[in-house]
Amino acid sequence: MDVEKLIQIISEDIPRRKTPIHRIILSFIIRDFKVWWTYKFWLVLDIAGIIIFILTYYLFSFITTPQHIQEAGYTVGGYFTFALIGIAFQHYVHFAVQTINESIRDEQWNGTLETILSTATDFKVFLLGEVCFSFIVSSILLLMSILIGIMLGAVFYTTPSSILAATILAMLLIASHMDIGILSTGVIMKVKQGSPVTWAFSWLSQLVSGVFYPLKLLPWYLEWLGKAFPLTYSLDGIRLCLQSAKDLTSPAIVSNIIYLFIFIVVATPIALYVFKIGYDSARRDGSLGQY
Amino acid sequence: MVDYALETFDLTKIFESREDGVRRVVRAVDHVNIRVRRGEFFGLLGPNGAGKTTLIKMLCTIILPTEGTAKVNGYDIIHEPIKVRSSIGWFHGETGGRSLYWRLNAEDNLRFYAYLQNVSRDVAEKRIDALLEFFDLSRERKKLVKDYSTGMKVRVMLARALLHNPPILLMDEPTIGLDTVSAVETRNLLKALNRELGKTIIFTSHNMFEVEQLCERIAIMKSGRVVVDAAPSILRDMLRDIRAVEVEVRSVDNLSELIDMLSNLSIVRKVVDVKNDPIAVTVRLQVDDEYEAIPLIADRLHRLGVKVSSIRRSEPTLEDVFVRLARGESA
Numbered sequence: 001m002d003v004e005k006l007i008q009i010i011s012e013d014i015p016r017r018k019t020p021i022h023r024i025i026l027s028f029i030i031r032d033f034k035v036w037w038t039y040k041f042w043l044v045l046d047i048a049g050i051i052i053f054i055l056t057y058y059l060f061s062f063i064t065t066p067q068h069i070q071e072a073g074y075t076v077g078g079y080f081t082f083a084l085i086g087i088a089f090q091h092y093v094h095f096a097v098q099t100i101n102e103s104i105r106d107e108q109w110n111g112t113l114e115t116i117l118s119t120a121t122d123f124k125v126f127l128l129g130e131v132c133f134s135f136i137v138s139s140i141l142l143l144m145s146i147l148i149g150i151m152l153g154a155v156f157y158t159t160p161s162s163i164l165a166a167t168i169l170a171m172l173l174i175a176s177h178m179d180i181g182i183l184s185t186g187v188i189m190k191v192k193q194g195s196p197v198t199w200a201f202s203w204l205s206q207l208v209s210g211v212f213y214p215l216k217l218l219p220w221y222l223e224w225l226g227k228a229f230p231l232t233y234s235l236d237g238i239r240l241c242l243q244s245a246k247d248l249t250s251p252a253i254v255s256n257i258i259y260l261f262i263f264i265v266v267a268t269p270i271a272l273y274v275f276k277i278g279y280d281s282a283r284r285d286g287s288l289g290q291y
Numbered sequence: 292m293v294d295y296a297l298e299t300f301d302l303t304k305i306f307e308s309r310e311d312g313v314r315r316v317v318r319a320v321d322h323v324n325i326r327v328r329r330g331e332f333f334g335l336l337g338p339n340g341a342g343k344t345t346l347i348k349m350l351c352t353i354i355l356p357t358e359g360t361a362k363v364n365g366y367d368i369i370h371e372p373i374k375v376r377s378s379i380g381w382f383h384g385e386t387g388g389r390s391l392y393w394r395l396n397a398e399d400n401l402r403f404y405a406y407l408q409n410v411s412r413d414v415a416e417k418r419i420d421a422l423l424e425f426f427d428l429s430r431e432r433k434k435l436v437k438d439y440s441t442g443m444k445v446r447v448m449l450a451r452a453l454l455h456n457p458p459i460l461l462m463d464e465p466t467i468g469l470d471t472v473s474a475v476e477t478r479n480l481l482k483a484l485n486r487e488l489g490k491t492i493i494f495t496s497h498n499m500f501e502v503e504q505l506c507e508r509i510a511i512m513k514s515g516r517v518v519v520d521a522a523p524s525i526l527r528d529m530l531r532d533i534r535a536v537e538v539e540v541r542s543v544d545n546l547s548e549l550i551d552m553l554s555n556l557s558i559v560r561k562v563v564d565v566k567n568d569p570i571a572v573t574v575r576l577q578v579d580d581e582y583e584a585i586p587l588i589a590d591r592l593h594r595l596g597v598k599v600s601s602i603r604r605s606e607p608t609l610e611d612v613f614v615r616l617a618r619g620e621s622a
Contacts (some may be wrong), residue, residue, distance in 0.1 A: 003476075003483045009421040010456050011488050016377070016409045027406040032397065037433065038394045111389030115451075118351040119407040166366040283355045286306060286319075286345060 021125055021178030028129030029136065036133070050145055057083040057212070070276045072236075073213040073252070074243035076157040084149035085239050087212035092170060093205070093231060095131075095138035097198055099186040103130035123279070135174075141226040158239045159245045165253050166241035172260040174236035179267035186271070186278030189288075205229045210236065235260045296459050296491035297350065301359035303347050304515075306497040318477065321515035322359065327508075330489040332481075334496070334506030335479075342385070343495050347461050350493075351381050357408050358560040364459055377409065380452035384464035386390035390448060393437035397428050397447045398495070400436060401454055408455035415454070425480070426473075441468040449477060454482075459491045460484070461576040463585075466501060478505060511612065519612070534581045535605040538574045538588060541598040546572060552591060558584045563611060571600060 036043075061080035069082045070198035077084075107113035107130075146154075158166075186199040193205060205211075208218065215223045215232065226232045237256035240246040246253050282288040321344045325601040327333045350363055372438065391400050401404035404537040416489055421515040426446035427607035436444060441578045445468045455500050456599050464479065466474040466566055472577060486507075488521065496502050502509060503523045504608040509560040511519040513541045546567060553574060554562050564575040581604045592599050 003425075003480050006421050006425040006480070007483055009485055010418050010453055012414070013419075017411065018454065019406050019409045019411075022408055025405050031392065031399070031403050034399060035392060036392045078523075110391060110392065113381075114348070114351075114353050115381070115390045115404075116382045116407065118353055118376055118379070119404065120373055120409050120455075121407040122373060281356065283353065284357075286304070286348065286354045288353055 002205045014023060014079035020123075021128075024125055025129045025132050029133045032133035040097070046141070047144070050141060053087060054084065054145060054148050054152065057087065058149075068113075068214045068217060072216060072239075074239050075245075077243045079154040080152070081149070081154040081156065082239065083162070083212055084145065084154045085242060086235060088145035089170065089235060090142045090206070090211060090273060091138040091145070091172065092174050093177050093202070094271065095134050095175045096255045097181045097184070099131045099134040099200055100178075100181045101132070101188055101198065104189070106187060108289055113290065125202035156242050157245045158242055159247065162241040162245045163245035165250075166238045168265055168278060169234050169237040169241065169253075169256065169260070170250075172257065172264065173230065173238075176234070176263050176267065177261050179264065181272040183267075183271040183274045189275075189278035201229075205231045208232075230260055230263045262276060262282075293326075294329050295362070296329045296331070297325070297333075297361065297363055298438050299323050299325050299346075299350075299361040301357055302346070302349060302361050304349060304354060318338075318363060318515045319361070319601060320349065320356075323508055323515075323517050324403035324473050325517060325520065326491065327491060329491055330485065332485045332492045332494065332505055333431065334502045334509040335512065335548075336495070336509060337512035340530040342515040343512055343614075344463060345382075345515075345597075346512070347381070347462050347495070348451045348491070350375075350461060351379060352376060367585050377455075377605075378457055379459045379461055380455065380457040381461045382448055382463060384448075384467035391436045391444055391451075394435055396433050396435055397443075397450075400447060400449055404451050405454050409412040410455050416456055418456075419450075422453060425476075426450055442470055442473055445469055447557050448471065457490075460493070460495045462492060464495070464496055466496065466498065472606065474501075481505065496536050507572050516548065529609055530613070533607040533611050534584075534610065535577050535607060536578050536581050536588065536602060537605040538552065538576065539590070539600040540572050540574075540592065540604050541600060542568075542570060543572055543597055549595070550574065552595060553588065556587065556591065558587060575605065 058080055061083065063077065066078035069077070069079055074082055104113065109118060117123065121129075132252050150156075180197065184201075187197055204225075208215075208222050209229045209231035210226065212233070215226050217225065237253050239261075240250065240256075242253055247289040248254065248257075279288075296339050301322055302323045303318070306317045306319055308315050308317075323342075325333075328617060335346070337341050343611065349356050350361055350368060352375050355369070366373050366374040379481060392403070395403070401422070402415060404445045405419070410418070420429075420529075422481060425447065428443060428446060428450075431439070431443065436447065438446070445465075449465060452462070459517065460481070465481070466477055469477060481492055481494070482505060485492050494502065494506060498596045502591050506523060506524050508520070510517045521529075538553070540549070546565075549572070550562055550565060553559055553576060558579050560577040562574060563577055564573075566573040576588075578586070585604070586600050587597060589602055592602075
């Protein structure tokens with residue numbers, strides 16, 4: 001093609017209209033899916049990892065008594081269902097805490113962050129686009145974990161209204177943990193190192209939030225510490241919904257929702273403030289594209 | 292009233308860092324005031340570390356200025372970043388193709404950026420086809436970028452900068468990594484975009500030849516400051532006192548011995564440039580008097596046993612301006 005013809009095509013007088021946000025987000029999802037699809041071996045490893053993890057707790061359930069589970073108010077399913085819910089919803093925890101940070105690091109690593117941020121797309125839309133594919137993958141992995149669990153004998157006791165309550169709690173779980181993710185990304189943009197905030201939060205919450213065992217089994221001080229983490233309230237609420245068919249009329253569910261809501265109201269402005277400091281600082285230092 | 296595509300107002304960027312507890316302050320860009328008219332082809336030159344890339348990144352809104360501001364297409368880079376970004380096509384050649392998604396093919400890369408730049412689907416598809424054809428990538432459009440050569444990646448990046456038909460192109464070393472044919476085609480394309488569509492082009496390069504060929508006006512940066520801002524012909528006039536000689540010899544076994552010998556000649560002021568190709572070595576020298584220098588150099592090369600292809604008087608080029616300014620001499 002000669003220069004004149006190319007110029008004619010690219011200069012056609014067509015007014016640019018703002019691309020709708022859903023179209024931009026869809027283009028991020030398509031991009032991430034296509035990139036992810038080139039790593040087929042990872043996909044196999046991800047699924048194998050889930051199966052092995054669930055099998056471990058399935059076998060572990062044979063040597064535990066369901067007594068503590070029932071004492072905690074979770075009516076059916078015993079230890080395996082209890083642990084399965086903890087494992088399955090960990091996918092959302094990982095998504096919410098790590099995705100923004102990992103996406104930005106990936107863009108920096110690829111050398112694409114500065115190019116994206118020099119486009120007409122707003123930074124908030126960019127962040128939203130970056131997390132959508134991970135949300136879809138996490139949801140698929142969560143459902144896959146539940147299905148594998150059911151095949152191995154996990155038992156749930158639910159009603160449509162308890163599933164609705166569990167969905168609301170799952171969204172609050174994501175929103176509360178997303179605050180931690182946003183905050184730690186702000187720190188990482190400034191210090192260019194893995195954030196101790198993310199590390200400490202992820203491990204501590206896994207340890208003391210009742211992912212693998214009821215809080216009552218912990219020493220009093222760890223049980224007390226566990227009450228500071230939003231994951232404790234999310235998992236407790238979700239288990240009550242899925243193992244005991246509790247819904248939004250249950251005081252236990254409402255109190256879990258209130259705690260999570262207060263956490264989000266307090267943490268969101270702090271997280272956004274820290275993120276803005278980190279982002280502005282990286283723009284001032286000229287280190288936005290560096291990892 | 293002149294309509295400027297780009298204006299900077301005391302634009303300054305200071306980087307601070309700490310090394311071994313010692314605070315270091317670097318003025319990467321220091322009170323730069325440049326004005327580029329709409330439709331102008333403007334060259335930005337300078338040695339490594341002169342502040343060109345920092346300046347361009349501030350114009351792209353990627354880096355915040357420490358002081359001052361700039362207007363791009365009439366929009367302020369601090370307060371109207373989205374409007375600024377809509378107005379520019381940025382190519383940054385120093386990344387060598389790293390700024391693409393290597394696990395996507397060329398058309399998926401372009402399609403993704405088209406949406407981010409508010410180009411509608413139909414228009415994007417048409418332009419992607421045309422750009423891939425122009426840059427000779429049509430046959431490899433479905434191949435993952437990771438399997439492309441550096442030159443092919445550079446061509447995809449150029450296509451990306453043009454996709455949304457911006458009025459201002461910030462071309463940071465656009466011919467870096469391109470073969471000769473692609474470099475010529477790219478220069479022709481930029482020339483045509485400038486002449487036929489009135490695009491304003493800010494062009495940086497280390498290739499003095501292409502800067503002289505393309506740019507109507509050139510700013511030379513040194514240590515964050517613009518030390519010269521003039522037309523190439525004016526810059527050359529400023530160098531009338533420069534006498535230069537170009538020596539071409541068959542390839543030599545010991546190049547540094549040859550360069551040492553030439554630079555130690557009393558009549559040679561400095562070695563400006565050395566091009567070492569597989570079949571020939573070309574050395575450009577600044578001398579006191581070219582008519583005295585030519586026989587003297589020929590004699591010394593003959594004694595050294597070097598096979599000389601040519602020794603000739605040479606007109607001053609921007610390379611000479613560049614070397615002069617880079618060494619801190621006045622133009």
